[in-house]
Amino acid sequence: MTHVQESAGQAVEVRRFWQRLGLPGLVDVHTHFMPERVLRKVWDYFDSLSPGDDAPVWPITYRAEEAERLAVIRDFGVRTFTSMLYPHKAGMAEWLNGWAAEFAQRTPDCLHTSTFLPETRVESYVREAVEAGTRVFKAHVQVGAYDPADEVLDSVWGLLAEAGIPVVIHCGSGPMPGKHTGPEPISRVLSRHPRLRLIIAHMGMPEYEDFLDLAERYQEVRLDTTMVFTDFAEPFAPFPRDALPRLADLGDRILLGSDFPNIPYPYIHQLQALERLALGDEWLRGVCHDNAARLFGV
Numbered sequence: 001m002t003h004v005q006e007s008a009g010q011a012v013e014v015r016r017f018w019q020r021l022g023l024p025g026l027v028d029v030h031t032h033f034m035p036e037r038v039l040r041k042v043w044d045y046f047d048s049l050s051p052g053d054d055a056p057v058w059p060i061t062y063r064a065e066e067a068e069r070l071a072v073i074r075d076f077g078v079r080t081f082t083s084m085l086y087p088h089k090a091g092m093a094e095w096l097n098g099w100a101a102e103f104a105q106r107t108p109d110c111l112h113t114s115t116f117l118p119e120t121r122v123e124s125y126v127r128e129a130v131e132a133g134t135r136v137f138k139a140h141v142q143v144g145a146y147d148p149a150d151e152v153l154d155s156v157w158g159l160l161a162e163a164g165i166p167v168v169i170h171c172g173s174g175p176m177p178g179k180h181t182g183p184e185p186i187s188r189v190l191s192r193h194p195r196l197r198l199i200i201a202h203m204g205m206p207e208y209e210d211f212l213d214l215a216e217r218y219q220e221v222r223l224d225t226t227m228v229f230t231d232f233a234e235p236f237a238p239f240p241r242d243a244l245p246r247l248a249d250l251g252d253r254i255l256l257g258s259d260f261p262n263i264p265y266p267y268i269h270q271l272q273a274l275e276r277l278a279l280g281d282e283w284l285r286g287v288c289h290d291n292a293a294r295l296f297g298v
């Protein structure tokens with residue numbers, strides 16, 4: 001039996017989780033939907049991490065056709081999600097944005113998502129994406145291998161700060177460091193654009209505390225929970241127990257993210273990993289639904 005076939009049983013568990021909290025469902029700000037051949041490449045990459053024996057390092061739990069992946073996430077009761085996609089080279093973002101606009105149109109529960117990287121036409125296609133109704137952007141500093149403080153992006157950050165459109169940004173050095181990952185480049189961006197609505201993916205893994213510093217300094221900085229606190233991430237990027245009170249204080253700016261479908265464990269595990277922090281039901285309600293619902297008006 002595949003994991004997807006098992007998902008019916010998992011849906012019962014996931015729904016029980018949010019029903020117990022009295023929520024109408026979940027909002028997941030970090031899910032990946034992208035053109036089929038791009039997603040296949042992402043999966044090939046995770047498969048290649050296998051050491052060659054029969055135990056893959058990063059098994060993709062929800063490897064299935066798009067329609068089936070959508071059915072699974074809806075069955076979990078995720079009311080609103082995103083289609084995080086990102087280019088690894090110049091000239092690719094506009095094509096991805098075209099796909100994502102079409103995907104959002106036929107997928108009303110998906111927040112229209114766009115992306116960019118520093119390149120000649122970036123300001124014009126970001127502006128077009130904003131005018132087309134993009135609700136959220138994804139930026140990936142490690143895969144795109146760029147400095148987020150690159151001056152080519154300065155007008156883009158200004159535009160997005162002005163429009164108040166959140167940007168989920170993978171800028172921490174985990175699971176793989178890049179030349180421009182870590183808190184330093186992003187703090188240069190924020191010092192120039194203090195009202196920018198950045199959502200730090202993976203809570204900045206593994207530089208959690210540096211990114212908590214930024215969230216404490218800048219009111220519009222938020223953090224997504226993607227993979228953090230899980231049994232998979234804790235061995236190589238443990239969240240410091242001392243920092244738990246800071247998570248409680250920032251409770252209204254922490255947002256559920258999962259990395260569905262590219263996760264090496266069942267979806268429920270992310271939720272259980274949050275629950276076992278023992279920060280309370282009020283905290284869980286904010287993180288799993290209310291904070292993102294407020295931010296996106298859904």
Ligand SMILES: [Zn+2]
Nearest residue numbers: 030032084259
């Ligand atoms: Zn992701």
